[in-house]
Amino acid sequence: MYLKEGCSLLLKVQKPLIPFVLNTNLNVNHLLTESPNHAEIKELDVVKRLRQESCVPLALHFFKSIANSNLFKHTPLTFEVMIRKLAMDGQVDSVQYLLQQMKLQGFHCSEDLFISVISVYRQVGLAERAVEMFYRIKEFGCDPSVKIYNHVLDTLLGENRIQMIYMVYRDMKRDGFEPNVFTYNVLLKALCKNNKVDGAKKLLVEMSNKGCCPDAVSYTTVISSMCEVGLVKEGRELAERFEPVVSVYNALINGLCKEHDYKGAFELMREMVEKGISPNVISYSTLINVLCNSGQIELAFSFLTQMLKRGCHPNIYTLSSLVKGCFLRGTTFDALDLWNQMIRGFGLQPNVVAYNTLVQGFCSHGNIVKAVSVFSHMEEIGCSPNIRTYGSLINGFAKRGSLDGAVYIWNKMLTSGCCPNVVVYTNMVEALCRHSKFKEAESLIEIMSKENCAPSVPTFNAFIKGLCDAGRLDWAEKVFRQMEQQHRCPPNIVTYNELLDGLAKANRIEEAYGLTREIFMRGVEWSSSTYNTLLHGSCNAGLPGIALQLVGKMMVDGKSPDEITMNMIILAYCKQGKAERAAQMLDLVSCGRRKWRPDVISYTNVIWGLCRSNCREDGVILLERMISAGIVPSIATWSVLINCFILDDIVRAHDQFTI
Secondary structure, eight states, X not given: OBTTTTBOOOOOOOOOSSOSSOOOSSOHHHHHHTSGGGOOOOHHHHHHHHHHOOOHHHHHHHHHHHHHTTSOOOOHHHHHHHHHXXXXXXXXXHHHHHHHHHHHTTOOOOHHHHHHHHHHHHHTTOHHXXXXXXXXXXXXXXXXXXXXXXXXXXXXXXXTOHHHHHHHHHHHHHTTOXXXXXXXXXXXXXXHHTTOHHHHHHHHHHHHHTTOOOOHHHHHHHHHHHHHTTOHHHHHHHHTTSOOOHHHHHHHHHHHXXXXXXXXXXXXXXXXXXXXXXXOHHHHHHHHHHHHHTTOHHXXXXXXXXXXXXXXXXXXXXXXXXXXXXXXXXXXXXXXXXXXXXXXXXXXXXXXXXXXXXXXXXXXXXXXHHHHHHHHHHHHTTOOOOHHHHHHHHHHHHHXXXXXXXXXXXXXXXXXXXXXXXXXXXXXXXXXXXXXOHHHHHHHHHHHHHTTOOOOHHHHHHHHHHHHHTTOHHHHHHHHHHHHHTTOOOXXXXXXXXXXXXHHHTTOHHHHHHHHHHHHHHTOOOOHHHHHHHHHHHHHXXXXXXXXXXXHHHHHTTOOOOHHHHHHHHHHHHHTTXXXXXXXXXXXXXXXXXXXXXXXXXHHHHHHHHHHTTOHHHHHHHHHHHHHTTOOOXXXXXXXXXXXXXXXXXXXXXHHHHO
């Protein structure tokens, strides 16, 4: 859907079968001129010509033409060269055709050629066809071997066909072939890929019992899988049974980092060095990434220094982690400076993932101009932006309030042939809602369903929020009902919070409390935002007593009121002329009965309430308490007191003058 045009049009560029400029270096006539008196053409010349031809369709045309010239009869070698060429180009049908021709001419297929044929099926995602071909192997004069079995198993692993893997493995043992370490590693990967960790551990034992020693790949596969499912301790115990290698240590370090056991990960790195095992770029990058994510950018740079001292150069993943860390710390200039230094200093070639880190970082800091500059540079150097690149830019423009920018990126995305996912659709819905383009947003959600990209809860939340912010509550409630009834998308607490906020802002507090009953009936847990939204609505409606009851429920539910919560209640009491009650709340807080302390806003609100109730002296006393507590009065605090005293004196002077 091109948003400005209002219609759907996805452009698909078909790859031409024949190149625009035909290479005429290889043709039958050329070869005949090199054969005086039309003598028989040699196999060596045909093989040479086929290998030199870079255009596969032309090579196939030459292959057929030379046979039809009656000057050359293809040999097993020329068939093999042509089949390999077709295999590398992924032309399954042509490979099948030539194999059939070999069979008709009585030529046998070599083991290596048959493996090449299996590789074709693998690269085009036709694992089942590979298995069918494998079971016809003897028709082509080729006997099965452990090597061929392994390639078939590996092809099935690529598509995670675990049941077929078991079947082929069973037939392999039936035919009397002993699995080797490659076979077992494929089986281990298949088990681990399907979360069958216990089965993988048993298979390790079976390997050893049959005299096939597990290698580094075997142990790394199993231990990595154990760490993925939270069995890091058990993984370490397993690692102690054999000579440790860097890949196993990396798996354990990654597992400890996922469990936030950073101390354990650092100790493991130290253990590696003590045992004479040099950490590699993966070891360092894993720790640098986790440190950057947790905001410990200085420590991350110290690891980079240590890494360089040991002669281990960073890779693009290391760079991306450090740049992301700079953005999280809020230093966009440092992020760009680091990027430029590392690209020049280490000769790194950024990929789309690395560029996305820059784009996302600039967008998150509101520097959309820099983000677009990076995007343009990607296009210039031929690094194709992906869905995450487009999504970050659309979200960046949406947050900045630029609908034109978001639409521009959206249309560029479609023109490039990149289909939006649910996240990008949601970002676009949010951008449209920010500009009150609700009809367009609704239309986009309908298109999502037609394009087999089902709208998610966040998609509807963005739409409902936009409607509520614009005061379109009836429409919002309609969408709220439709999301579950028509789209089978049950609302979550965020959905309810958006509706509650809309109702509270419209002073429809009774309806808001009615909605809470539905939340309770559905068993949806309230969030802190749910409580604060209701508290705000209750205070604005002049119901501080109900607000206090909500605070009690909030505490019982294990959610502590924050400064915003209590300041709302204090201000509500002051507006009702109950400044003394507000001051009492301040005393309770100051005595430490709550986990939080009053801030400058809390004190200023109570001082305002006291002054409003003609308790100026009490207000001054509270000011002194505030200063003694180490809280610096703000301009608003002084303004409250000055206005109170000056206005009061002006009123008194006016009254005396009048008398």
